[in-house]
Amino acid sequence: MEKQATREAYGKALAELGKQHANVVVLDADLSKSTKTADFAKAFPDRFINAGIAEQNMIGMSAGLAASGKVVYASSFAIFATGRAFEQVRNSLAYARLNVKVCATHSGITVGEDGGSHQSVEDIALMRAIPNMCVVVPSDGVTTQKAVFDLYDREGPAYLRLGRPSVPIIYKDDIDFAIGKGIELRDGNDATLIACGIMVSKCMEAAEKLAQEGIQVSVVDMHTIKPLDEDLIIKKAVQTGAILTIEEHNVLGGLGGAVCEVVCEKCPVPVHRMGINDVFGQSGKPDELLQHYGLTIENIIQNIHDLLKIKTKS
């Protein structure tokens, strides 16, 4: 299976976007080799600004550039872009409704060896709670590339959550991707797996194994956390009667929380949330960490079994 880190796809897409649009400006905070904005910097040195290790000012400068007509892509690690500079993102970008795309790499625990200080488990929740923000968590390189281009056309602030490790390519280049529209990857009536980011491909593998046991689940790639595809969630709740959410993020406030908000209000069915269980991460290899925190195919299968028991009772 072909693999690519979403940050790699981001770097390539950004350089391509720069070719097409002269008003694209990219900022980074001394991590351009890691976030892959270095590709853009090499191609368009006059439109790349290294803010140095100063994320708050990076976001503030992004606001000024956007207020002057630029479309800005600002990158750092997720923990710094959304944490260190949270209030700048809130007040300078979102409150002012500016055309700045905060594109953060190294999200979640798969940052790996750098440890818990550098593993953002709360960034989706932070960004989702800000009015005017759009939040996108692509699952592979293809949809990352499409998101980079779609966000250019979508006026206003956005958060694009990207990862460090290589992950399977799920889609072909002609996939019909649209921000705000979840992708139905697989159809089944017993339950629905709703995932984002690197957990989507694991859900596809889990669904395959469940099918071998005779359990047919739907799989949805909910790449856009905000605006959330409520219609699709309701449709799947009604069709399957049980939902499992899976994300590489705290179970509080992220995809799982967002799905529960919709399901509770509009179509109550049992929901289980898989994610980081409100703890900080630690050092380790990405795969070891996913195993340690239970973000595995086996655990998805186990959760579906548990969920189906509840579903039968109700």
Place this chain on the structure above:
Amino acid sequence: MKEINEQSINKVNEKALVMRQDIIKMLGESGSGHTGGSLSAADIVSCLYFWEMNIDPLQPEWEERDRFVLSKGHAAPVLYAVLAEKGYFPREELLGLRKLGSPLQGHPDMRKLPGVEASTGSLGQGISWAVGMALAAKMDQKDQRVYALLGDGEIEEGMVWEAMMAAAHYNLDNLVAFVDHNGLQIDGPITDVLSPEPVADKLRAFGWETLVIDGHNTEEIMASLDTARATKGKPTAILANTVKGKGCSFMENKAEWHGTAPNKDQVQQALNELTSA
């Protein structure tokens, strides 16, 4: 070239007087807001809008315009007063300050009022916007200039110094930052709360051409802007020594007038004092 003469100085001073009167009136009407720091900045802001900047109130979105960022966004009344006086919106709207549904928000909102270049108020962020705007102008090889006004309490924010570093690093000689050095913040003298002194030395050390002036002397403000325009290769900081509450004797140099609005009697007393430039 802009002339420094009796006529131009008088005009700036007359406009500053009207602005001060409007600041008092609108704060009296709203019943809350930041009086002291609006009055201390009036002469600088008047000089920018009525002498220095290349702007057109009839075309607030004109791309080539100079930009002014009120980084000390709590001084919104001074910005609203000058924008109304320039004709960006009808004067009557000034009395809507801080009221529900008014475009005159407690802190400036660029999406609600024409002429407001940046949504500021959370201290320290405006100077970063100004750096971004100056970078954009350089990228586009435009002659436009960018002006920011900071408070001397505001510069206690760490991100201000990130922005100062960036402006010097990128040689932004199209950027001017005023520091309204009135010496007071909400909790008292800046030197008691968290001293940023020596401010001028810090600005110089951060790579800025740094001038120290009397922020209520229009001729000095004009001369400093002339110097800034002639300075190449680095940004200019103008440390303007000012008096908080300037123009109203009972407000001057009093920290309690940072975030207090005058009552009816105080409005009358202030307006009685604000009669000649």
